[in-house]
Structure formats: C-alpha cells, structure tokens
Amino acid sequence: MCQTTYNLYPEIDxxxxxxxxxxxxxxxxxxxxxxxxxxxVVFLHGGPGSGCNPGQRRxxxxxxxxxxxxxxxxxxxxxxxxxxxxxxxxxxxxDLEALRLHLDIKTWHVFGGSWGSTLALAYATQHPQRVxxxxxxxxxLSHQSELDWFLGDIKHFYPEVWQTLLDYLPxxxxxxxxxxxxxxxxxxxxxxxxxxxxxxxNYEGSIMRLDPSSTKPSTPTKKSAEExxxxxxxxxxxxxxxxxYIRHLCFVNGKDLLNAAKxxxxxxxxIVQGRYDMVCPPQTAWLLSRAMxxxxxxxxxxxxxxxxxxxxxxxxxxxxxxxxxx
Numbered sequence: 001m002c003q004t005t006y007n008l009y010p011e012i013d014x015x016x017x018x019x020x021x022x023x024x025x026x027x028x029x030x031x032x033x034x035x036x037x038x039x040x041v042v043f044l045h046g047g048p049g050s051g052c053n054p055g056q057r058r059x060x061x062x063x064x065x066x067x068x069x070x071x072x073x074x075x076x077x078x079x080x081x082x083x084x085x086x087x088x089x090x091x092x093x094x095d096l097e098a099l100r101l102h103l104d105i106k107t108w109h110v111f112g113g114s115w116g117s118t119l120a121l122a123y124a125t126q127h128p129q130r131v132x133x134x135x136x137x138x139x140x141l142s143h144q145s146e147l148d149w150f151l152g153d154i155k156h157f158y159p160e161v162w163q164t165l166l167d168y169l170p171x172x173x174x175x176x177x178x179x180x181x182x183x184x185x186x187x188x189x190x191x192x193x194x195x196x197x198x199x200x201x202n203y204e205g206s207i208m209r210l211d212p213s214s215t216k217p218s219t220p221t222k223k224s225a226e227e228x229x230x231x232x233x234x235x236x237x238x239x240x241x242x243x244x245y246i247r248h249l250c251f252v253n254g255k256d257l258l259n260a261a262k263x264x265x266x267x268x269x270x271i272v273q274g275r276y277d278m279v280c281p282p283q284t285a286w287l288l289s290r291a292m293x294x295x296x297x298x299x300x301x302x303x304x305x306x307x308x309x310x311x312x313x314x315x316x317x318x319x320x321x322x323x324x325x326x
Contacts, residue, residue, distance in 0.1 A: 006317035008058040014069075019078070020102050022095045025085055029077035030070040030099055034062035039132070040105045041320070042068045042096065044123075046114030046138075048250065049241030051076025051234075059111065059313075060320050068108070070099060072119075074241045082237030084244045089251040093123050100130060109323055111316075113137035113307050114280055115245075118252060121288075124267060125260035132326055134269040134295075135319040137312060138277055138305050139285040141254035147246060149281060151178060154207060157278055161206045168199040178246060185239045194232045197239035207278040210304035254284075258291045268326060269295035270319035274303035274312055 017031040041060055045052050052069040060067045071078040073087045109132045112120035117136040124131045155162035166174045173180040184196035269292055273285035289297035300311035
C-alpha cells in the first residue's frame with residue numbers, strides 16, 4: 001500500500017433500507033448506499049452489540065462500491081432489540097450468508113473492526129469462496145487473555161477508568177464485575193438497567209483513543225422524552241448483547257479461528273492495528289499476521305482502538321482503495 005494519506009469520503013445517504021427475517025424471531029436491519037451496480041462490500045460493526053451508523057459508509061468510494069451495512073442480531077435497528085435468544089457467532093455468520101443470498105451477491109469484500117474483525121474471520125473461514133478481500137482493524141479473537149485484559153488488567157494503564165467502573169458497584173460485588181453488571185443490565189426496570197448500561201458502555205468509550213481529548217464534543221440538542229427513552233433502550237441492548245457474548249467467550253475458539261485463518265491465503269487481506277490499542281491489544285493482530293503471512297499488516301504508531309483516529313482511518317481507506325483493483 002502506498003504512503004498516501006486518505007480521508008473519509010463525504011457523507012452520503014442510503015438508497016435502500018430494510019429488514020431481513022433470518023429466523024422465527026430475528027429480523028436483521030440492513031441498508032445499502034453508494035453505487036447500486038458497484039462491487040459489494042459489507043461492513044461488520046464492533047461490540048458485540050454496537051450497531052451501524054452513517055459514518056461507516058465513508059470508508060468506501062461511493063462511485064465504486066455498493067456499500068452494505070447491517071445491525072447484527074439484537075443490535076441497533078434489528079428486531080427484537082437486545083434479544084439474546086438464538087444470538088451466537090454461528091447465528092451471525094448464518095445471517096451474513098442469508099443477506100448475501102437475499103441481495104443476490106455472488107462475492108463481496110468484507111470489512112470489520114474490533115468484534116467485526118472476529119466476525120469477518122469467522123465468516124471467511126466458513127465461506128471463503130464468497131470473500132473477495134478482508135479489511136480488518138483492531139483484531140480480537142476472544143482469547144481468555146484478551147477478556148481478562150478488558151475485565152481488569154486494563155487497570156495497569158487506565159487505573160482511574162477501571163476504578164470508575166468499580167465504584168458503580170457495592171464493594172462486596174466488585175470481585176466479579178461481569179456478573180454484577182449482568183444482573184443489573186438484565187433488569188426489566190429501566191431505572192436499574194439504563195444507569196448500569198451507561199456505566200458499562202462509558203467504560204469502553206473511555207479507552208478507545210490514544211488521545212481522548214481529540215474527540216470532538218457533540219453539540220447538545222434538545223430531545224423529546226420519546227427520543228430519550230429510545231436511546232436508553234438502545235444503550236441497554238448494546239450492553240446486554242456485549243455481556244452475553246463475553247459471558248460465552250463470544251462463542252469463538254480463538255486458537256481454532258487462528259488455525260482456520262491459515263487456509264485463507266487466497267484472500268487479499270489488510271490488517272490495521274493501533275500500537276496503543278487498549279481495547280484489543282496489538283498482540284492478537286501480530287498473531288493473526290503470523291497465521292496469515294500473505295496479509296499486509298500495518299501498525300499505526302500514533303493510534304489506539306478507534307477507527308476514527310487519522311492514521312487508522314487513512315490505512316483502512318487505503319485498503320479499500322487498493323482492493324478496487326480486484
């Protein structure tokens with residue numbers, strides 16, 4: 001990849017949005033933007049639990065790509081929101097393949113960051129003939145060491161952030177943070193579940209960037225009671241889905257996934273990793289690059305976890321530009 005600096009493409013609207021019923025319970029939200037006749041690329045969001053947003057369309061040249069975003073089961077606009085029933089990595093992979101068939105796509109580029117990189121690899125190892133390329137950022141493979149990092153070892157770098165999370169809980173429950181938050185976030189009482197979800201979500205948000213002060217503050221807007229209630233439900237759904245996945249080691253065996261990735265040498269792959277990623281530390285990306293020696297592995301020296309840090313953004317768009325030639 002050349003050393004050109006790339007910036008996000010201008011904001012665009014989608015030209016299609018709908019829901020795909022993928023089993024008796026779940027309806028997965030998806031949208032399309034860019035060139036309806038272009039090369040398809042599917043964006044896999046992180047979390048687990050986060051959902052897609054309009055800014056994610058901007059990693060792709062809208063004249064070249066048919067850009068497909070979706071909310072994974074229980075996430076964002078997918079229905080039922082926050083549902084943990086039939087919600088596993090196996091189900092999400094099946095949903096991706098169902099969406100590909102529904103949209104009459106033969107092959108597509110796959111782009112995923114953080115948890116989205118895990119899902120991208122899980123999909124590619126099961127459907128390698130359907131993947132034109134892999135653009136992966138902030139690699140996560142659900143090794144126990146990665147989960148231990150997120151659930152406590154992070155205190156070695158962010159002691160005040162970890163302490164803020166602990167301080168939300170009574171002292172006697174601070175020894176098992178996951179269970180304590182899981183109990184509160186599972187409550188049907190929004191006055192219990194939402195504050196706990198906000199504390200949980202803010203924890204991850206506080207360690208996303210190398211320089212948190214670089215985040216542009218959003219302009220406060222007056223919201224109706226209905227809008228506030230909707231946002232609270234979304235916050236709770238995000239936290240519920242994430243804790244559900246963590247509780248089950250994200251339904252992934254990281255060692256097996258690494259071994260399976262060795263068989264993807266025919267798929268052009270770019271791995272982008274922030275040197276100071278505190279959510280998904282760089283060791284996992286390094287392990288993946290050794291399992292996939294054909295992959296281009298870029299360590300961004302002045303970046304953390306966020307895809308919106310300039311060096312990470314540039315490298316990711318550089319990958320999508322490079323893959324135009326495929």
